[in-house]
Amino acid sequence: MDNRQPIIKLSGINFSYSANPSILNNLDFIFYNKDRVGFIAPNGSGKTTLFHLIMGLLRPDSGTIEIFGKIMKTEKDFVEIRHRIGLLFQDADDQLFCPTVLEDVAFGPLNMGKSKKEAIDISRRTLNFLGLSDFENRITFKLSGGEKKLVSLATILSMEPEILLLDEPLTGLDTKTQSTIVDVLSKMNMSYMIISHDIEFLKATTNRICSMKHGKILVDDEIYVHRHDHAHTLGNVPHKH
Amino acid sequence: MIDEPFADATSILQRIDPRVKIVAATAYSFTTALCYAFPTLIFSLAISVGIICIAGVNLWQVLKRLAIVNAFIFFLWIMLPLTYGGKAIYAVGPVKLYLPGIILAARITLKSNAILLVLIGLVATMSSATLGHALNRLKMPEKLVFLLLLTYRYIFVIQQEYQKIIRSIKIRGFTPKTNLHTYKTFAYVVGMLLIRAAERADRVYNAMRCRGFKGKYNSLSDFQINIQSLIFISIMTGLTIGMIFLEISYHG
Numbered sequence: 001m002d003n004r005q006p007i008i009k010l011s012g013i014n015f016s017y018s019a020n021p022s023i024l025n026n027l028d029f030i031f032y033n034k035d036r037v038g039f040i041a042p043n044g045s046g047k048t049t050l051f052h053l054i055m056g057l058l059r060p061d062s063g064t065i066e067i068f069g070k071i072m073k074t075e076k077d078f079v080e081i082r083h084r085i086g087l088l089f090q091d092a093d094d095q096l097f098c099p100t101v102l103e104d105v106a107f108g109p110l111n112m113g114k115s116k117k118e119a120i121d122i123s124r125r126t127l128n129f130l131g132l133s134d135f136e137n138r139i140t141f142k143l144s145g146g147e148k149k150l151v152s153l154a155t156i157l158s159m160e161p162e163i164l165l166l167d168e169p170l171t172g173l174d175t176k177t178q179s180t181i182v183d184v185l186s187k188m189n190m191s192y193m194i195i196s197h198d199i200e201f202l203k204a205t206t207n208r209i210c211s212m213k214h215g216k217i218l219v220d221d222e223i224y225v226h227r228h229d230h231a232h233t234l235g236n237v238p239h240k241h
Numbered sequence: 242m243i244d245e246p247f248a249d250a251t252s253i254l255q256r257i258d259p260r261v262k263i264v265a266a267t268a269y270s271f272t273t274a275l276c277y278a279f280p281t282l283i284f285s286l287a288i289s290v291g292i293i294c295i296a297g298v299n300l301w302q303v304l305k306r307l308a309i310v311n312a313f314i315f316f317l318w319i320m321l322p323l324t325y326g327g328k329a330i331y332a333v334g335p336v337k338l339y340l341p342g343i344i345l346a347a348r349i350t351l352k353s354n355a356i357l358l359v360l361i362g363l364v365a366t367m368s369s370a371t372l373g374h375a376l377n378r379l380k381m382p383e384k385l386v387f388l389l390l391l392t393y394r395y396i397f398v399i400q401q402e403y404q405k406i407i408r409s410i411k412i413r414g415f416t417p418k419t420n421l422h423t424y425k426t427f428a429y430v431v432g433m434l435l436i437r438a439a440e441r442a443d444r445v446y447n448a449m450r451c452r453g454f455k456g457k458y459n460s461l462s463d464f465q466i467n468i469q470s471l472i473f474i475s476i477m478t479g480l481t482i483g484m485i486f487l488e489i490s491y492h493g
Contacts, residue, residue, distance in 0.1 A: 057447045079455070087451045093398050094444040097391060099370035103461050111453030116461060141397045159452060 005033045007163065007191070008054060013063035014215075015049060023049050024060070025215030031163075037193045038202030041212035047195045048090070050212075051165045055087050083112055086156035087165045092148035096140040101127070101151050104140055108159040119158075126158040130184060146177035153184070164192035170201055247365040252297030258470040259367050259375035265477040266363040270356045272481050278491035281484050282351040288480050289358035296362035303361055310357055314350050321346045369393040374462040383458055390458075395441065402437050406430050 008031035016022035023046040031037060039047045052058040053065065056078025065072040067081050089095045098104035105123035106116075114122070127133055130150050135143075143151060149169070156164065170178050178201070185192070185205045196202055202209050211218045254262070273285045293303060325342030332338070364372065373390040377383065410426060417423045 052447070055447075055451055057450065079453070082451050083453055087448075089444065089448050091444070094441065095448045097394050097445055097449065099368070099373075099390065099394060103370075106461055107449075107454075107459075108452040110459035110461075111455065111457075116459075116463070119459075120461065141394060155452065 006030045007033050007068055009066040010053070011064050011066075013053065013065070014061045015046070015053060015058065016061060022215055024053075027063070027216050029217045031191070031193065033191060035191050035208070036206040038206035038209040039193065039195045039212065040197060040199060040202060040209060045212040046215060047212060048167055051087055051167055051193070051195070054165065055082060055085065083159060084161055085163045085165060086159055086161035088153060088156055088167060088169055090167045090171065092145070092152040093141075095152040095155060096148060099139060100136070101132075101138045101140055101143075102136040104151065105154045105158045108155060112159060122160075123154075123158050126154045129157070130154050131180070146173050149173055149177065150180065153181070162191065164190055166192060166194045168195050168197070170196060170198055245365070245368060246302045247296075247298045247361060248368045250297045250299075250366045252295060252366075253469065254296050254363065254366060256467065256469045257473045258464050258466050259371050260379055260464055261466065261470045261474050262363040262367070263372075263375055263379060265474060266359050269359055269477060269481050272484050273352055273355050276484060276488045277348065278488050279348075279351075280491060281487045282348060282355065284487060285484055286351055286355040286358075289355040289362070292362035293358050296366055298361065298366065303358070306361060307354065307357065310353060311350070314346075314353060317349055318346045371462070374460045375464065377458065377460055378464060383456075387458060395445070398441065399434065399438050403430075403434055406433055
């Protein structure tokens with residue numbers, strides 16, 4: 001398969017929450033197979049909205065959304081692609097709603113029509129992969145913030161999606177859980193988009209970083225070699241950055 | 242905070258299929274509620290006490306629960322004997338004690354304690370999750386099962402949000418007083434809590450849709466009717482039929 005095959009294509013997307021100024025303004029964006037895109041932009045610039053449009057949770061006022069070569073129009077179209085694209089929500093409490101961890105991770109596979117045994121198997125494998133093998137019977141609301149985030153990631157990965165959309169996956173996590181997430185992302189051979197305010201994290205996990213302004217995506221594909229003048233203590237000693 | 246003080250009880254009853262326990266507790270409670278004869282009601286209370294004894298629950302917790310219900314029943318003991326009418330057995334001036342009122346209060350006391358005890362022994366010893374799944378298997382409408390499970394899951398989140406709001410008004414020096422500012426603040430707190438709960442519900446539903454939710458809940462639990470369940474349901478059926486016979490024979 002051609003590595004540069006477009007799999008998500010947004011063209012001329014306009015969107016506004018009722019009676020408010022428009023959030024997305026004639027936005028165009030192409031996401032390719034094996035792409036790893038980071039979004040870094042101020043709050044309220046429409047990053048989360050963009051993810052919700054791709055999942056079909058919101059509908060654009062105008063413009064077309066094409067996913068896996070198909071123009072998305074009805075809820076039914078989106079129901080099909082939701083199995084193939086996994087969205088990790090900002091707040092893990094939104095994602096985890098079952099009483100126990102295993103049930104929550106198995107929820108997606110069961111909805112996809114897998115048998116109970118298959119669903120349990122795949123859930124255990126996913127939890128294992130994330131280093132959460134003894135979490136099965138833990139009660140979801142009694143987990144810590146970091147544990148909740150990792151379990152939410154498990155609930156998405158258990159559906160074996162082709163694309164991940166991660167909405168601020170590091171927010172509120174300690175450095176240990178943050179590095180677990182970075183490890184997991186680099187271990188998987190997947191296409192994904194990440195929203196984050198952490199430029200170092202995006203540099204480590206993505207191959208291009210976009211910003212958003214005036215309801216449009218600013219794509220910067222090129223890498224510029226550049227120099228900064230800067231000041232810090234011990235600057236006269238030979239050193240590296 | 243919803244706590245489940247009885248759910249971690251360990252006893253022989255935990256090995257019985259939850260569905261069987263729910264069916265037995267329901268049939269038994271209805272029978273108790275519909276009986277009138279005192280021998281039947283006392284027999285019923287004895288069975289309940291027996292169930293509580295083998296349920297392995299913390300008896301102190303049980304007594305605390307009983308105390309709450311019996312506090313309400315205490316008011317019936319004040320109201321009914323004085324107001325029910327019929328044959329008076331004692332009179333001080335205009336105040337009369339009516340026998341039928343006393344009998345009715347006694348019946349209510351026996352019935353409610355018997356039903357409460359059996360529900361604690363058989364139903365409260367399951368976690369809410371088990372209860373939800375068992376009801377699902379018993380063909381309880383899916384929406385109601387969902388309501389139960391999601392309430393159980395999100396009541397804590399809503400409580401946390403409530404505490405966040407309360408904390409944020411406290412750190413800005415709010416102390417409740419009897420004035421309009423206080424009422425307005427409380428109205429804001431309740432309003433904000435409702436809005437946050439509604440928005441949370443939207444987001445949870447969206448997250449569920451993203452994971453392929455189409456309105457059908459697939460439960461992972463497998464319940465099995467084992468030998469203990471069969472023995473248990475036979476005993477409970479026998480006792481319930483015994484109660485009915487006792488009731489009929491009393492009425493002659």
